Amino acid sequence: MSLRWKKVMKSRPAEDTGGDKTPAKHNDVERSSDEGSDSVDQAIICQAEDEGACEITGCVVLNPKSIVVADLWNKSLKLLSTDASKPEVISCLKLECSPFDLTLIPGDKIAVTVPEEEKIVFASIQKEALSLDDAPGKGKRDGFYLHCKSYGINYSDQKLYVVIRKKDNEENYQLLILNVADGPTLKSIPMQQYRGFRYLTICHDKIYMTSDSGTLRFKKRTGDIKFVDKDRFSYGIIEVDGDIIVCNKSRNSVHTVSRSSKLAYFSGRKELLAIPKPLALCYCPDTKRLFVSQSRESGGRANVLTVRQMK
Template sequence: MLKFSAAEDTSEDKSSAKDIERSSDDASRSADHAIICQAPGEGACEITGCVVLNPKIIVVADRWNMSLKVLSTDASNPEVISCLKLECSPFDLTLTPGNKIAVTVPEERKIVFASIQKEELSLCKTPGKEKKDGFNLHYMCYGINYSEQKLYVVIQKDDSEENYQLLILKVADGSTLKSLPMQQYRGLRYLAICHDKIYMTSDSGTLRFKKRTEDIKIVEKDRFSYGIIEVDGDIIVCNKSRNSIHTVSRSSKLAYFSGRRELLAIPKPLALCYCPDTKRLFVSQSRECGGRANVLTVRQMK
């Protein structure tokens, strides 16, 4: 466990925090500020998953630095508070009961669990077990979400781009409740749950899966969709090809630009999360964006 009092940039990317924040503002149409994700001594980041723990703290998965990080959302001091190094790269994470964080680790083909105390993360016992080895899935795992005592996980059964499945697990012990094939869709990544529907992002666009009928439909054909969340019934998607954060909903409550569904114009958005208490949206960017991959862009929503 590493804990930091200040976020210093000692990597090859020498951009200052102010420079990164300023460039992020220019690219994202006056975003409020940027939260530093790069810890002292680290190389460039790529934040592939993020979740709001409370209005003051975000937990992120940094795939390139193989770590989970606690970030301060304080605009006067937005930085890395602590960092938990893992043996392999994490991909996505979600909150589960008891403030445990479930994390997908594709290379280990498992879900591990972490908890936070006094702003420090540590691996914790897996539900239903006395060990910290997590739920072994035997397949690469990516997007994850929690709802109603279940974990929903995107898995890839082999290296084929056409062999994805949606796995539904019992959070209490990791037992498989259902496995749904998604072979007709390429590059499945993240998912969000809204009532009786599951939305998933992929290279084919944004998919909607109805739990009861198991009907699947592409609701948006924009390719290369990545992070996705549900906010007050709205589905918000990161789209790298459009350089946009936008809603899939036709009549979005969150529409920021008059007459449009775009919430934020930002290069190569990757993952996102939302704090309902402060009404702030947090967005990470791909390493294709250089120094902006080292911060989370913040947008104050109306």
């Protein structure tokens, strides 16, 4: 699959909602299409009725018609429909503390990091309704307690990979590898020499992580760490067919980072999308659509997921 963007007609920016508690107005967001061409510019509303402004810090595609997002500011997980014939917020699960990131794991569960609770909680969907679920394993538990703040999370080969920050130092970040079946730590990799770790994605034997200093690559076998992109304030990151795609708030850009791999379509960095303050992203391989959230700094656009069609 080649990661080429269709030409997009820019939509009018939505009005800045700031941090108020104004009920959602679903007609505030403009949906547009470039008539006479195959351009697409769609916005999926994440703001439920009677909710304040959103900040979507994590998102994951369940299937071609639904997405689950973590709404930091409204302390909730939300099931969203990508089907225009359905209400966009199908289910909203309120949490005691704000979620940050989420990933799919076996058994149709969703693992969610909750920094303030210093744990990973689990959710599932039954009859289009989100609910908290027991942690994996034989014992009935309400999550994995980490005793440290957790941020980006990803699943691969029966393991959970989590960015954590230790209590003793605000810059004491580590990459934690957990057994998905019962939670015991398999490995902890110090990252103190870097600042502001947030998200991660996994591609074969490499782990890519975003931070205030840029995007780093960690090789599982050798333990080698190096920068692959030095643009500061990198946020959401995903892997699509060998390409590593990153959100960068300082550049207002979603772009690929350089990789030496025969799998990667791009040989170096390439900007895919100019968008104000991109924060998190996910991709649906069936429909070849990319979903991007924006921080509250972008104003009313923080209340929607912007959808971009790939060829």
